[in-house]
Amino acid sequence: MKIPKPTIKRLALYYRCLNRYREEGVNFVSSKDIAERLNLKPSQVRKDLSYFGEFGKRGLGYNVVKLVDELARIIGVNKVWNVAIIGAGNLGTALANYPGLLKHKFKVVALFDNDREKVGKKIAGIPVFHVGDLIRLTQELNIEICVIAVPELAAQRVAEIAEEAGVKGIVNFSPVKLRTSIPVEDVDITLSFETLAYNILKANPEMLKLIEEQ
Amino acid sequence: MKIPKPTIKRLALYYRCLNRYREEGVNFVSSKDIAERLNLKPSQVRKDLSYFGEFGKRGLGYNVVKLVDELARIIGVNKVWNVAIIGAGNLGTALANYPGLLKHKFKVVALFDNDREKVGKKIAGIPVFHVGDLIRLTQELNIEICVIAVPELAAQRVAEIAEEAGVKGIVNFSPVKLRTSIPVEDVDITLSFETLAYNILKANPEMLKLIEEQ
Known part of the structure; x- marks a missing residue:
């Protein structure tokens, strides 16, 4: 399917929302409760969850603990994923320092760079290796996910090395559309800025008028 | 509505896709063309665009140049937005160095930090000011969007200062749910990791089995 x-x-998002309900000690929630917290329609919530089987009971709602476990299993976060960050520049360093990743079961086990000055040092307690060792270390450290945080021109080459190394998937911060046969998730920060711009204009219709008169 | x-x-996404068509010299595209590039259903594309009026002609498709202009106007990227980054750490520095922002009409005009060591310096050619000057400089530099790239504990306070300063909207990289009356767009990087994890398991069903046996 x-x-x-x-x-x-x-x-x-559901997983995160349900986890919060669990922390709050809530036992059952309706699709309406979930929809309200996430600013969605209840029918959307029911439809989305129905793809993965029937978790809800009419009149009673969803069993929070059961649904959290089920979602964790479906998403694949009932296990810890080993992550390597390629590129130990500002972005790679920011990601290595970000506590949210491990909290969500993504454990950064290594950084890679081609700058010999950085190799052998540690960033946020995580060792920096030379990118030439990626293939060897993917096996040794059981690296499953690579984060591409290198300059645009190096992105495709690095993705190919990662794939050859046996990495299972890539989180790509470069603006390049990568050609690989493993799953890639592109992170495009400018999309967030554009969504915000739209919401600002909606909240300030007088700005729209000024722009159109420019 | x-x-x-x-x-x-x-x-x-449509805006980006149509822009590419324009660069390629394409004059007309169908909802099917757009849907294929973006991995969506054509009916979804038609429905989404219909919210903003009828741009397509039956049999001929959408006029690329007209639709790009219309989308730019709707999204609000037919003007350049002035952006300030609060927090000149690794994340703030990475964002200041990111050429994609200006390419998409978001111009970083200032960085702010509370570290006196950083104030007065430049990052990627952009001056770093003390966060205490945010209110004054928001007027002087016409700052419209603030990016929150400060530690979690400072995020809400910084958001309040930005709102008081007259900023129109916030791009929030902290995991805090900000309480403001101006639009906020949260950037949650872990969501991308979770989507990737799901896609990896789908591509590698044997992994799912191993996880369940753990």
């Missing part, structure tokens, strides 16, 4: 991409993106 | 959030997010 083909699950629509937006549904997959929302699963992670 | 209330436009669904996922539609708004997709508008930026």
Whole structure:
């Protein structure tokens, strides 16, 4: 069965939302409760969750603990994923320092760079290796996910090395559309800026008028 | 009219996709063409664009140049937005160095930090000011968007200062749910990791089995 991409993106949101309900000690929630917290329609929530089987009971709602476990299993975060960051520049360093990743079961086990000055040092307690050792260390450290945080021109080459090394998937921060046969998730920060711009204009219709008069 | 959030997010994708068609010299595209490039259903594309009026002609498709201009106007990227980054650490530095922002009409005009060591220096050619000057400089530099790239504990306080300064919207990289009355767009990088994890498991069903046996 083909699950629509937006549904997959929302699963992670449901997982986060349900986890919060669990922390709050809530036992059952309705699709309406979930929808309200996430600013979605209840029918959307029911439809999304129905792709993965029937978790809800009419009148009672969803069993929070059961649904959290089920979502963790579906998303694949009932295990810890070993992550390597390629590129120990500002972005790679920011990611290595980001506590949210491990909290969500993504453990950065290594950084890689081609700058010999950086190799052998540690960033946020994580060792920096030479990118030439990626293939060897992918096996030794059981690296499953690579984060591409290198300059645009190096991105495709690094992706090919990662794939050859046996990495299972890539989180790509470069603006390059990577050609690989393993799953890639592109992180495009400018999309967030554009969504914000739209929401600002909606909240400030007088700005729209000024722009059009420019 | 209330436009669904996922539609708004997709508008930026349509804009990018259509821009590429324009660069390629394509004059007309169908909803099917757009849908294929973005891995969506053609019916979804038609529905999303219909919220903003009828741009397509039956049999001929969408006029690329007209649709790009229309989308730019709707999203609000037919003007350059002045952006300030609060927090000149690794993340703030990475963002200041990111050429994609200006390419998409978001111009970083200032960085702010509370570290006196950093104030007065430049990062990627952009001056670093003390966060205490945010209110004054928001007026002087016409700052419209603030990026919050400060540690979690400082995020809410910084958001309040930005709002008081008259900033129109916030791109928030902290994991804090900000309380403001101006629009906020949260950037949650772990969602990308979770989507990737799901896609890896789908591509490697044997992994799922191993996880369940753990």
